[in-house]
Structure formats: C-alpha cells, structure tokens
Amino acid sequence: MESKRVLIADDAAFFRVALRDILKKGGYEVVGEATNGAEALEQAAALRPDIVILDVVMPVKNGLEAAREISQLKLPLKIVMCTSLGYEPIVEEAIKSGACAYIIKPLSETKVLNTLGSLGIVKSQP
Amino acid sequence: MDTSKYKALYLQETNEHISGIEKGLLTLEKDPAEGGAIDNLFRHYHSIKGMSASMGYDPLTKLAHAQEDLLDKVRSKKIALSPPIISTLLECLDSLKELVKKVEEDSPLDTDINPFLKMLASISEVRIENAAGAATAPRVSPQRETAVINVKEAFTANELKISNVMKVDGKVFDDLLTTVGDLFMVLSAFKPMTHASRSIEFKDGVHMLGKAINTIHKNILSARMLPIGDLTQSLPRIVRDICKASGKEVDLKIEGTEISLDRSILENLGSPLVHIIRNAVDHGIEPISERNSAGKLSVGTIKVKASIKRDRAIVEISDDGRGIDIEKIKKKAIAKGLSGDRVLAMSDKEAIKLICLPGLSTAETVTDTSGRGVGMDIVKELVEGIGGSLEIESTLGKGTKIILELPRTTSITKALVVSIGYEQFLVPISKIEKVKEVKTSDISGGVLELNGTEIPIISLGKTLGLEDSFDRDTYTILIVENTRPALGDKKLLGLKVDDFGDEIDAYIKPLVPPMSRLWGVSGIALMGDGKPVFLLDIAQIVSKSPHNNTLAAK
Numbered sequence: 288m289e290s291k292r293v294l295i296a297d298d299a300a301f302f303r304v305a306l307r308d309i310l311k312k313g314g315y316e317v318v319g320e321a322t323n324g325a326e327a328l329e330q331a332a333a334l335r336p337d338i339v340i341l342d343v344v345m346p347v348k349n350g351l352e353a354a355r356e357i358s359q360l361k362l363p364l365k366i367v368m369c370t371s372l373g374y375e376p377i378v379e380e381a382i383k384s385g386a387c388a389y390i391i392k393p394l395s396e397t398k399v400l401n402t403l404g405s406l407g408i409v410k411s412q413p
Numbered sequence: 414m415d416t417s418k419y420k421a422l423y424l425q426e427t428n429e430h431i432s433g434i435e436k437g438l439l440t441l442e443k444d445p446a447e448g449g450a451i452d453n454l455f456r457h458y459h460s461i462k463g464m465s466a467s468m469g470y471d472p473l474t475k476l477a478h479a480q481e482d483l484l485d486k487v488r489s490k491k492i493a494l495s496p497p498i499i500s501t502l503l504e505c506l507d508s509l510k511e512l513v514k515k516v517e518e519d520s521p522l523d524t525d526i527n528p529f530l531k532m533l534a535s536i537s538e539v540r541i542e543n544a545a546g547a548a549t550a551p552r553v554s555p556q557r558e559t560a561v562i563n564v565k566e567a568f569t570a571n572e573l574k575i576s577n578v579m580k581v582d583g584k585v586f587d588d589l590l591t592t593v594g595d596l597f598m599v600l601s602a603f604k605p606m607t608h609a610s611r612s613i614e615f616k617d618g619v620h621m622l623g624k625a626i627n628t629i630h631k632n633i634l635s636a637r638m639l640p641i642g643d644l645t646q647s648l649p650r651i652v653r654d655i656c657k658a659s660g661k662e663v664d665l666k667i668e669g670t671e672i673s674l675d676r677s678i679l680e681n682l683g684s685p686l687v688h689i690i691r692n693a694v695d696h697g698i699e700p701i702s703e704r705n706s707a708g709k710l711s712v713g714t715i716k717v718k719a720s721i722k723r724d725r726a727i728v729e730i731s732d733d734g735r736g737i738d739i740e741k742i743k744k745k746a747i748a749k750g751l752s753g754d755r756v757l758a759m760s761d762k763e764a765i766k767l768i769c770l771p772g773l774s775t776a777e778t779v780t781d782t783s784g785r786g787v788g789m790d791i792v793k794e795l796v797e798g799i800g801g802s803l804e805i806e807s808t809l810g811k812g813t814k815i816i817l818e819l820p821r822t823t824s825i826t827k828a829l830v831v832s833i834g835y836e837q838f839l840v841p842i843s844k845i846e847k848v849k850e851v852k853t854s855d856i857s858g859g860v861l862e863l864n865g866t867e868i869p870i871i872s873l874g875k876t877l878g879l880e881d882s883f884d885r886d887t888y889t890i891l892i893v894e895n896t897r898p899a900l901g902d903k904k905l906l907g908l909k910v911d912d913f914g915d916e917i918d919a920y921i922k923p924l925v926p927p928m929s930r931l932w933g934v935s936g937i938a939l940m941g942d943g944k945p946v947f948l949l950d951i952a953q954i955v956s957k958s959p960h961n962n963t964l965a966a967k
C-alpha cells in the first residue's frame with residue numbers, strides 16, 4: 288500500500304524531528320521539511336504532498352499566509368495547522384485560510400495520528 | 414525511550430532563541446522603533462514555550478508564555494514598549510537561562526519563577542488601566558491545560574539511536590594533546606637517525622609516522638577550536654549592565670567573531686577581556702557632560718576586534734574615551750616609591766606600561782563595577798598566563814587601545830633551535846622575522862646593515878647572562894620586531910646567536926614555581942634525546958634587559 292506523503296513546515300527542528308518520528312510510526316512518508324512559510328509554499332508546489340502540516344508562527348512567511356497561498360494553488364492536498372496553546376482564535380482564521388484540521392501543541396502521537404486519520408484521505412495509488 | 418535526542422535539539426534551539434532574545438532586547442533598548450525586532454522576539458519566546466511544553470518543562474513553559482503574552486501586547490500596540498519592560502524582560506531572561514542550564518545539567522527545575530511572573534503581570538496591569546477598553550488577550554481554558562500530554566509518552570519505544578554529536582569532557586582533549594606532544598618528541602628522536610640511516614624502509618616509515626602524528630595533532634587541535642564569538646556574545650549584556658550602573662552610554666562594536674581559538678585559551682580570555690572592558694567603560698569613557706564639552710558624541714564607542722597575525726590571534730580593545738594621562742601615571746609611580754630618575758627618563762611607551770604595576774590605577778573615583786582594585790596588573794598576569802602578551806597604546810583625550818596577542822592553540826609551538834655556546838634554546842617562529850647568517854666583519858659598531866637599513870644587534874648570550882660565545886667567523890642573527898624603545902625608532906632588532914638548527918614542533922610545558930620566575934624564558938620542552946630546553950620569551954628579552962646589556966660590538 289502506498290503511504291501518504293506529508294510535507295512538514297516548522298521553524299523549530301525540535302518539532303520537525305518529533306513530527307517526523309510520529310509520522311513514520313503512523314506509516315506516513317515525510318517528503319519534505321520546510322523551515323518557514325515561503326519554503327513550505329515552494330515545496331508544496333514542487334513535491335505535491337497529500338498533506339501539509341503548517342506551524343502558525345514562523346519567520347519570513349507565517350503559517351496562515353502560507354496556508355492561504357498553498358490553497359490558491361488548487362492542489363489535491365489537505366492543510367493541517369499546528370499551533371501552540373492559547374491560539375484557539377486563530378483556528379477560525381486558519382479554516383478561512385484553507386486549513387481543514389488543526390493540532391494543538393504539545394504534540395503527541397495520538398493527537399497527530401488521530402487528526403491525520405480523520406482527514407479521509409483514501410490510501411490510493413497515485 | 415529516546416528523549417535524549419529531543420533534549421539535545423531542545424537545548425540547542427532554546428539556546429539559540431535565548432541569544433536571539435538577548436540581542437533583540439538590546440536592539441530595542443537602543444532603538445525602540447525597530448519594529449521587526451518585536452516580531453522576532455515574540456517568535457523566540459513562542460518557540461521556547463512550545464518546545465518546553467512538549468518536553469514537560471513546566472516552569473520554562475510558564476515563564477516563556479508570560480513573556481510571549483507581554484510581547485504580544487506590545488506587538489498589537491496594547492501597551493507601549495518602555496525601558497522598564499525591557500529591563501524586566503532581561504531579568505526574566507536570566508531566569509530562563511538558569512532554568513535551561515538546569516535542564517542541561519539534569520537538575521530539578523526548582524527556580525522560583527513566581528516573582529518573575531508577578532513582575533510580568535504587574536507590567537501588564539499598568540497597561541490594562543492605560544489602554545482602557547482594549548480587548549483582553551485570549552485565556553487558556555483550564556481544560557486545555559490539563560489536556561497537555563507529556564511529550565515523553567509520544568516519543569517512547571521508537572528505535573534506539575544515538576546522536577552524532579558527542580559531549581566530551583575537555584580534559585580528554587588535554588590528555589590527547591599531551592600524548593601527541595610525547596609522540597612528537599619520540600619522532601624528533603627518530604629524525605636524526607633517518608639522516609644517518611641508509612635504509613629506505615626506515616626513512617619512509619619515520620616519514621609516514623610523522624605524517625600520521627601531524628594529522629592526529631591537527632584533528633585534535635581543530636576539535637578544540639571555538640569561535641571567539643562564543644565568548645563575546647555575552648559582552649553586549651555586560652556592557653549594558655555596566656553602563657546602566659555608571660550612567661554612561663556606550664556603543665559596543667565587535668569584529669572578527671569567527672576567529673577561532675583553543676577552548677582553554679578562550680576560557681581563560683573571558684576574565685581579562687571583561688576586566689579590560691569594565692575599565693574602558695568606567696575609566697576610559699567619560700561621563701556624557703564631559704564628552705559633550707570635549708566635543709565628542711555623547712555615546713562612547715568601544716570596539717573589540719579579533720584578527721589573525723601569523724599563527725597568533727590579536728584581540729584589540731579600543732575606546733574613544735579620555736585616554737591615559739602619562740604624566741599622572743609617572744607622578745603616581747614616584748609617589749608609590751619608584752625611583753624618580755628612572756621614571757622621568759622613561760619614554761611614553763615605557764611609562765604607559767607602569768599602569769600594569771600593582772596599585773597604579775589612576776581612576777579619580779572608585780566605582781561599583783571595577784572599583785580601584787581591578788588593576789591592569791591582574792589583567793596582564795592573566796593574559797601572560799595563557800601565553801599571551803599585552804600592549805597599551807593611548808592618546809590623551811582621544812582614547813586607549815589594548816592589544817592582546819594570544820596563541821591560537823595550546824602547547825605545541827613551532828620553534829627554531831638555536832645554540833649559544835654549549836647551550837640550546839628554542840625561539841618561537843612567530844617572533845622571528847628573518848634568520849640571517851653573517852660574518853663577524855659584517856657587524857660593525859653593533860649594527861648590521863641589511864638592504865640599506867641599519868639593524869641594531871644585541872647578543873642573546875649576554876642578555877641571558879651567559880658566558881660570551883666562542884669567537885667564531887660566522888654568527889646567526891635572528892631578526893625580530895623591535896619593541897625596545899631605548900634602541901630608538903628602529904623597527905627591527907637583531908639577536909646574535911652562534912648557530913641555528915631545525916625548526917621543530919615543540920610541546921611546550923609551562924614552567925612551575927620557582928622556575929616560572931626565571932627571566933627571559935616562558936616554557937620548557939623535552940628534546941628528542943630527552944634533554945630539556947627552554948623556550949625563550951622574546952618579547953621580554955627585547956623589551957628590557959636586566960643586565961644593562963650594551964650593544965654587542967665585537
């Protein structure tokens with residue numbers, strides 16, 4: 288079975304490594320890692336992932352701007368926002384920006400895998 | 414369990430964010446209108462909070478969160494940035510640093526953060542009254558807080574891995590270096606044998622051995638190198654604190670942070686560097702009123718500049734302050750009991766060195782930070798303790814420059830073997846401009862003419878108090894930089910020795926008391942045959958002579 292391809296964007300290597308480990312365990316393939324919103328946009332267009340996980344607070348271009356611009360690309364992908372505690376009001380804005388789910392940090396395996404599992408992406412052949 | 418991997422990343426990134434915060438706060442203090450700085454600061458706190466929460470470091474999370482909240486309010490213009498806010502954030506930063514250090518050391522995170530949280534809250538209170546009607550920031554619901562799941566649970570039982578980066582006790586490298594030093598000495602015992610031997614295998618073997626030892630040596634040295642920036646990154650904060658205490662304004666410029674030095678040298682450079690900078694702020698830079706009436710900018714400048722000269726590192730610390738009053742130094746030296754004739758006969762260049770004598774600080778007032786006690790004598794001692802030297806240049810009313818010349822690596826020094834009579838000595842290659850073999854007749858009246866310039870010659874043997882060398886037809890002249898004012902404005906100086914031998918990589922051991930009090934030598938090395946040989950301290954030999962040495966006219 289083809290594993291689902293995920294792009295991670297977070298300015299902290301700490302969270303990128305943590306996410307990568309969790310995703311691997313859940314049978315996902317991490318196809319790219321971006322450290323800011325601009326890189327995320329570039330890699331989303333180039334790598335065509337199934338899922339993009341975007342941190343909200345990032346340098347150069349923040350996650351919300353990146354989400355908006357990625358969804359304008361009209362690619363068949365789902366955007367998941369990853370935000371810290373205390374940023375619930377942002378969720379609404381994130382949905383408007385094109386996100387379809389969110390994960391609240393601190394990350395945990397169950398949280399991440401349950402959220403991604405609920406996206407309803409059929410594990411299909413490309 | 415693989416939390417160690419996350420911890421290393423956590424520490425690395427958190428420390429980067431902490432440096433970023435420090436830099437940002439100091440920038441904002443100077444230029445509160447720097448808009449980008451607030452955004453950056455906010456992100457740093459935000460990241461520390463997020464990572465700390467994931468690692469389950471509660472006090473760090475709370476403290477970073479409270480600061481992030483405050484910054485968010487500044488960012489959204491609910492409160493105006495003020496000096497007390499920056500001061501509070503700097504104080505909180507110290508507490509953050511302390512906590513991160515505890516994480517690193519695996520100590521319990523028992524720092525009491527409540528006073529800091531209260532301080533942050535009270536600053537926020539002021540704001541709410543001022544900005545009446547402003548929307549309050551979203552609060553975290555208690556349920557959400559209890560839903561925090563420790564990252565440890567998520568990261569368990571994945572796979573067993575170790576990090577590529579190793580933490581090694583610095584002492585291991587010290588031992589390795591000592592062993593390499595011994596290897597070098599063994600090698601230098603073999604080398605003369607290869608000259609005499611006809612065996613190609615033996616010659617090749619020794620050559621390969623030499624190459625391998627050199628490679629190990631290089632690798633160990635480079636593993637020990639750290640950029641000077643690691644040391645100077647805390648300087649802006651120190652300068653800021655001293656300035657706050659003394660009511661002065663100083664713009665600190667740091668150049669050459671990428672220059673790397675052996676960690677043990679860097680470690681020992683910290684304290685003299687801070688002493689010099691404290692002195693520059695306290696005694697060099699004038700109070701604002703005095704600067705204005707002297708037609709200077711209110712803000713003083715202190716510049717720390719690192720560079721490389723041959724195999725040595727040069728660190729210059731200059732200020733645009735009041736400079737050193739040489740007449741005052743001379744008077745004080747006489748008052749302290751130095752011979753008046755001697756002091757008055759001194760050139761300015763010699764006299765300025767008097768401030769390196771104990772108890773000769775000329776500061777009019779005693780300050781909190783440097784007091785009167787932190788004299789240049791201690792600084793000089795510390796610098797010389799790491800094999801460095803110190804020069805002072807000063808122009809009254811214009812400023813002072815202190816130049817530190819430091820070895821970049823410890824222990825192994827490229828040196829030339831020279832002989833005087835039956836004695837052998839080592840001279841650091843870094844001190845030698847040129848080596849010249851001359852006939853006795855070439856030296857007339859204690860002067861050697863070389864390419865049209867006259868170079869004064871002194872006998873190294875006599876300077877060291879040895880028997881005069883044998884009568885010879887040829888001598889070897891070591892041409893060195895002249896730092897001896899008595900010999901006029903000549904840039905170069907020749908040291909006369911009988912002969913010179915190989916250039917070797919000498920493993921220099923420091924001298925221990927009472928030998929450390931010997932004049933003119935700075936270390937000792939064992940030669941290949943086990944014979945101990947002194948490393949000469951050329952700077953000391955050139956700058957003054959205890960034997961009232963006259964020119965070696967022959």
